[in-house]
Amino acid sequence: MLVDEGKNSHFVHASVQEFFAARYIKNRTDIVASKFYGQVLNGKWGAWGEELSFLKQIDPYRSFKYFYIPDLQRSLDYLMSGKPAVDSDVVANYLSSLGVIKRNKVVDGRTNISYVVDKQIHFNTYHMNALSLRVFTSMFAGYPHDARIKPWTAGFDSNPECVTRSYKEIADDRGNFFKDDLYSKVSIFINEFYRDSLVMQDFVRRQEDQTDFIDIS
Structure with a gap:
């Protein structure tokens, strides 16, 4: 309106x-x-x-060709670092590039603790940003009724002097059950980038094949 x-x-x-x-x-x-x-x-x-x-x-043809496909390729090139397939090392390297910083602030004699996400990567794209948002949701989900999963602050709580932890360290802190589940989810997210890129490339190719076709009947 x-x-x-x-x-x-x-x-x-x-x-x-x-x-x-x-x-x-x-x-x-x-x-x-x-x-x-x-x-x-x-x-x-x-x-x-x-x-x-x-x-x-x-505008799928042009947005795919000129933005989405190139952005996906840049993201995958960065994430994979030459590896042929997603494995635990790919996931671990990615999770090591993200972290959490603990900040202590004293107000009226009382210490208030806050946490902020620290992106250590200096490479960012549309799809890398989308990936970090999805991983954030999984990383900090609460499991109050599952004794196998510790709070995400476990590493900070066990060492009051600790002021920063990577996502990889936080995943380790939360226990093997959580870590295995998180690694599986991140692998799926990255493989979805491959799938989406192939689907878009196929769409662009079919559109260009139709455009190039000349009916001489």
């Missing part, structure tokens, strides 16, 4: 505005669209998340 407030008009829902921004890109020439996707690919994806989601639906 578009609301008129004096001399200014604006959309009630931001998603409506983002949809029209996505439709604007869809209706541009290939040259303009490819430049847009190239800029987003090279670091500006964080400001265009909703638009990219819409473009995936309304």
Whole structure:
């Protein structure tokens, strides 16, 4: 819905505005669209998340070709580091690149403890960000009724002097049952990147085959 407030008009829902921004890109020439996707690919994806989601639906060929497939490939190249398949080392290396910092702050004579996520990786992409969000949800899930799984703060609690722990260390802290489950989930997440990339590549290839076909009958 578009609301008129004096001399200014604006959309009630931001998603409506983002949809029209996505439709604007869809209706541009290939040259303009490819430049847009190239800029987003090279670091500006964080400001265009909703638009990219819409473009995936309304401009799949170009969004796949110029953004999603290249971003997936960059992400997989970083994660795999030359390995042919996802294994425990791939997962462990990834989890070691993320961590938690404990901060102690004294207020009115009382020590307040807070924790913040520390991304030690200096390489980030649209899909790496999506992966970190999914892993975050699994990493810090609570299991109050499962004695096999310790709290995620177990490592900090056992050593009050500890101020930082990697996701890998936290997974170890929480016990083998949790660690095995987490490693399995991260492996699945990364393998989904491969699957998604292949599906998108196949879509692009079929679209290009149709475009190249000339009926001479």
